[in-house]
Amino acid sequence: GLVFLSSEFGVDQFQEELVIRPLHSGDIYASFQFRTLWDTDFLQERQKVSHYRLFPKSLGQVLSKFSVRELHISFTQGFWRTMQWGQPFIPSPPGAELWVWFHDTVSDVDGNWKELTNVLSGIFCASLNFIDLTNTVQPSASFKPLGLGNATDHRFLRYATLPREIVCTENLTPWKKLLPCGSKAGLSVLLKSEKLFHSSFHSQAVHIRPVCQDEQCTSKAWELRQTLNVVFDLYTSGQGKKEWSLFKMFSRTLTEACPLATSSKVYVDITDNPELSPATPLLSQAVVLGDRRTYSVFDLTRAETFGQLRSLNLLLRWKGDSGGMLRPLLHAERYVAGFGLQTGEIHTVIYNNHPYRAFPVLLMDSVPWYLQLYIHTLTVTSKSRDNKPSYIHYQPAKDRHRPHLLEMLIQLPPHSMTEVTVQFERALLKWTEYTPDPNHGFYVGSSVVSALVPSMVAMNTNFTQDQPLFSSFVPVKEESSYFVRVYTEPLLVNLPTPDFSMPYNVICLTCTVVAVGYGSFYNLLTRTFQVDEPSLPLAKRLANLIRRIRGVPLLA
Amino acid sequence: MAAPLTLLLIVAVTIRAVLFRSSLAELISERVEVVSPLNAWKRVVEGLALLDLGVSPYSGDVFHETPLMIYLFHFTVDYAEIVFMVSPYFVDCLSCFLAPLDRFRKQKYALESDRYPADCLELLRSPKEMFYIPLKVAMFYLLNPFTILSCVAKSTCGLNNAIIALFIFCTLKGSALLSGILLALATYQSIYPLTLFAPALLFFLQRLYIPVNLRRSSFWFFTLQYAFIYVGSLVVITGLSFFLLGSWDFIPSVYGFIFSVPDLTPNIGLFWYFFAEMFEHFRLFFICVFQINVFFYTIPLSIKLKEHPVFLIFMQIAIISIFKSYPTVGDVALYMAFLPAWSHLYRFLRNIFLVSCVLLACSALFPVLWHLWIYAGSANSNFYYAITLLFNFGQILLVSDYFYAYLRREHHLIHGLYLKKKDGTEATLVLK
Numbered sequence: 001g002l003v004f005l006s007s008e009f010g011v012d013q014f015q016e017e018l019v020i021r022p023l024h025s026g027d028i029y030a031s032f033q034f035r036t037l038w039d040t041d042f043l044q045e046r047q048k049v050s051h052y053r054l055f056p057k058s059l060g061q062v063l064s065k066f067s068v069r070e071l072h073i074s075f076t077q078g079f080w081r082t083m084q085w086g087q088p089f090i091p092s093p094p095g096a097e098l099w100v101w102f103h104d105t106v107s108d109v110d111g112n113w114k115e116l117t118n119v120l121s122g123i124f125c126a127s128l129n130f131i132d133l134t135n136t137v138q139p140s141a142s143f144k145p146l147g148l149g150n151a152t153d154h155r156f157l158r159y160a161t162l163p164r165e166i167v168c169t170e171n172l173t174p175w176k177k178l179l180p181c182g183s184k185a186g187l188s189v190l191l192k193s194e195k196l197f198h199s200s201f202h203s204q205a206v207h208i209r210p211v212c213q214d215e216q217c218t219s220k221a222w223e224l225r226q227t228l229n230v231v232f233d234l235y236t237s238g239q240g241k242k243e244w245s246l247f248k249m250f251s252r253t254l255t256e257a258c259p260l261a262t263s264s265k266v267y268v269d270i271t272d273n274p275e276l277s278p279a280t281p282l283l284s285q286a287v288v289l290g291d292r293r294t295y296s297v298f299d300l301t302r303a304e305t306f307g308q309l310r311s312l313n314l315l316l317r318w319k320g321d322s323g324g325m326l327r328p329l330l331h332a333e334r335y336v337a338g339f340g341l342q343t344g345e346i347h348t349v350i351y352n353n354h355p356y357r358a359f360p361v362l363l364m365d366s367v368p369w370y371l372q373l374y375i376h377t378l379t380v381t382s383k384s385r386d387n388k389p390s391y392i393h394y395q396p397a398k399d400r401h402r403p404h405l406l407e408m409l410i411q412l413p414p415h416s417m418t419e420v421t422v423q424f425e426r427a428l429l430k431w432t433e434y435t436p437d438p439n440h441g442f443y444v445g446s447s448v449v450s451a452l453v454p455s456m457v458a459m460n461t462n463f464t465q466d467q468p469l470f471s472s473f474v475p476v477k478e479e480s481s482y483f484v485r486v487y488t489e490p491l492l493v494n495l496p497t498p499d500f501s502m503p504y505n506v507i508c509l510t511c512t513v514v515a516v517g518y519g520s521f522y523n524l525l526t527r528t529f530q531v532d533e534p535s536l537p538l539a540k541r542l543a544n545l546i547r548r549i550r551g552v553p554l555l556a
Numbered sequence: 557m558a559a560p561l562t563l564l565l566i567v568a569v570t571i572r573a574v575l576f577r578s579s580l581a582e583l584i585s586e587r588v589e590v591v592s593p594l595n596a597w598k599r600v601v602e603g604l605a606l607l608d609l610g611v612s613p614y615s616g617d618v619f620h621e622t623p624l625m626i627y628l629f630h631f632t633v634d635y636a637e638i639v640f641m642v643s644p645y646f647v648d649c650l651s652c653f654l655a656p657l658d659r660f661r662k663q664k665y666a667l668e669s670d671r672y673p674a675d676c677l678e679l680l681r682s683p684k685e686m687f688y689i690p691l692k693v694a695m696f697y698l699l700n701p702f703t704i705l706s707c708v709a710k711s712t713c714g715l716n717n718a719i720i721a722l723f724i725f726c727t728l729k730g731s732a733l734l735s736g737i738l739l740a741l742a743t744y745q746s747i748y749p750l751t752l753f754a755p756a757l758l759f760f761l762q763r764l765y766i767p768v769n770l771r772r773s774s775f776w777f778f779t780l781q782y783a784f785i786y787v788g789s790l791v792v793i794t795g796l797s798f799f800l801l802g803s804w805d806f807i808p809s810v811y812g813f814i815f816s817v818p819d820l821t822p823n824i825g826l827f828w829y830f831f832a833e834m835f836e837h838f839r840l841f842f843i844c845v846f847q848i849n850v851f852f853y854t855i856p857l858s859i860k861l862k863e864h865p866v867f868l869i870f871m872q873i874a875i876i877s878i879f880k881s882y883p884t885v886g887d888v889a890l891y892m893a894f895l896p897a898w899s900h901l902y903r904f905l906r907n908i909f910l911v912s913c914v915l916l917a918c919s920a921l922f923p924v925l926w927h928l929w930i931y932a933g934s935a936n937s938n939f940y941y942a943i944t945l946l947f948n949f950g951q952i953l954l955v956s957d958y959f960y961a962y963l964r965r966e967h968h969l970i971h972g973l974y975l976k977k978k979d980g981t982e983a984t985l986v987l988k
Contacts, residue, residue, distance in 0.1 A: 339931065340930045340931040341929075341930045341931075341933075342586070342588075342930050342931075343586070369617070372617070372618055374598060374602050374618070375602065375605055375606065375609065376601050376602050376604075376605035392609060394606075394609055394611060395611070395615070396606065396611065396615055396616025396617070396618060397616055397617065398615075398616060398617050399617040399818050399819065400818070404616075427819070427820070427821065428820045428821060428822060428828070428832055428937075429820070429832075430820065430831070430832055430834070430836075431832055431833050432836060496929070496930060496937065497936075497937070498829065498832045498833055498937045499833075499936050499937055499938050502833055502938065503833040503834070503835060506829055506830060506833040506941070507830065507833070507834070507842075509945055510826050510829070510830040510945070513826060513945050513948055513949050513952070514826065514846070514849060514879075516949060516952055517878070517879070517952040517956070518849075520952065520953075520956035520959075521853060521856075521857075521956060521959070523987055524860075524956060524959050524960055524963060524987070525856045525857070525860050527987040527988055528967075528987070528988070529963070529964060529967040529985045529986070529987060529988075530985070530986060530987075530988045531975055531977055531984075531985060532977075532984045532985065532986045533977065533978065
């Protein structure tokens, strides 16, 4: 049942949902979303919020201390294979990604950012403290606020990504602790790390933003969404059989809904007609990512969902060869070309698979300072013809201070491949700036391609309270298109290395050569030429000494 | 004299034109021995592209040229090849004036020739020898592979060399105003030509027969005049740069970059590996030491060579080329062009064979070891660093050898060529 909190601090509510989607390649995609809505204002000065119920206190304090308007953090292990799996509900790049919109009352955004990354590093047990000014950028167009707010001064936006960050149980545990039911009841009992990390793709994220509570936006609330996307591989987890069950995926079954949740649902995508048991009469249709899909709904707040055994174990079986997957309309790849450790080229390839519509995409590239980009070598070609971007925002890197930021608006012709190339030179760093494993290489964060893709199916712009969470993550502004963000692969680039065992030797040898120069010039400047009179042998010199004492003429 | 010079010019232009049009031009313009972060053509194009995008070229760390250079290339970027081909010929101008210079010196010696011992006459140069010096200097500069590489790579080092050559030309011709202005321009381009102020001043004082005596007011009068011209033009040029781009950003980007050496791209100098392997604690100390090293030879050399300002100019240019923070082969070629002017010192050079072998071998080994480190991966940075050390050592040996030979010739001019010891046997001369 629900517990209403009748206090002046506002009502909070919690919803949880799991979407299971069988993928064309035989893998299975499970997407958890846990949403807490809270009717309060973290940023008001008069009363500090101190009574937390469903909203985690650690995050609430972070929001009020750093005047954060929107926070998105994700930890991903693996790379989302768009061509095999379609588009994810919540895209994320490999490694850790953090982007934050600060409130426009903040005076020192960089200081707040630095402290915020350190605090989040503690909350999530991740090494986010490696985020500093050398890998933070301020995108001017790519990361518009996903929640309310129309201030678009990008001085208050910070974006950073750590491609090298590894996700493990240590990060999952504090993430689970933020949930109202912890990992004790509801959908979060399925989150067992030994199964979750034995997967092709694992991504956990936290998204906090202010939202409207109703269509007319008369009242605002803070929304916290914790999302976890996981793709289980057909062969490593599924033993090669296109037959999945909750127990096979998570080694647990569902027994009850979270008592604190107002809604707790499991959606299973049955558009391609798999065999599903137990059968359920509840069906729902949703248009998400430009595709109309049919879902079987299991409502965990109703006791009859769990049947006689008081446990729900869904079984999914593919029947024969399921139909063709809807080809993703937008797809991007990136790679490094060239040989040797002096120069190279970054190639970003963007595919527009729409048969007849062209649409613009915004490409954002953040390249570390030690790969010096030459923007005059930037070429954008579509169908082997030059395609000039209509908007270029380039901020060159400053050595050891900030990275390169390149944002471009490119119009993609229909059914085409667009290639963006830019040359770079690799810098030699100081010996202390290399990581302990310098020959592993240096990571370059993923490029971000953001676009409003034309939809084949009319999108739903109506705002309803009981909309499934997976279709309401990105606000839909118009019927004919939907927002897609595609992340490319991160790059691994080798830099020339000095010999790390040589500092003392190098200092000695170089100073020797300088000293040779100094010595030669000193000799020539301070000495004069003289005729060389050979000196007498020792015996004769002693004899001369005695003769001088005696007062007798000296020897020659 | 005109005919061989013209033939030489035609040959030089042909070689450069052929190389410009071949595929080698791309390869050469990427070589780290020929271009440095300060004068690479790729970076000039990048700076112009940034200007077109509306971003200040100095907001990143790629472009380190002065604003006047931006504006020069803004208008001539399509004709860049012609600009770079023309600039070495300025260096020739100075060669044409080395002959009258020597005539001047000969006159000076003629006045004092009665003071010279009779056997020294063979040390003095005959007009016939001196007639061919301009041609030899032109040949040494135009046909020097270093110069050709630097020109084909379109490195702005060629333009800097042209300005320094014009400065020497104006100094030798006696025009203090032009000399001051050109020296200010050379200093504005890269700070190190500041040390050429002393030799230029000494030359003018000698030419105007003002004795270098700190107590004489005529000395101070001329010094202040020359200093005023120099500092004044420097201020004007810097102010002009400020108004061209509207900000002082170019000062940390150009001069801050030259002094603090943040970019550790390998080159033929001593700085890059030294500061790549430097303990962070000592970095500032060693930057100061290495930069002072370029400047502090000025005063002692000026005191020793105050009667010989032209040789002093050569010594200063050589010291700058060896010890500057981002040297390239173009800088080396500049002082090597002077060597034929002192061909009469050949008999006193002690190590010339060793030095030439070292320099030739190092020039051949630079590309080999670079390839092994960067492309083949079978060597590491130490190999390239070793050749850098050897190349600089060879250069230091060359310069100090010429200095020794010059001082020795001066000694012989005063004391006679064939010296004898007290007992009448042949003497050996040592430095004591």
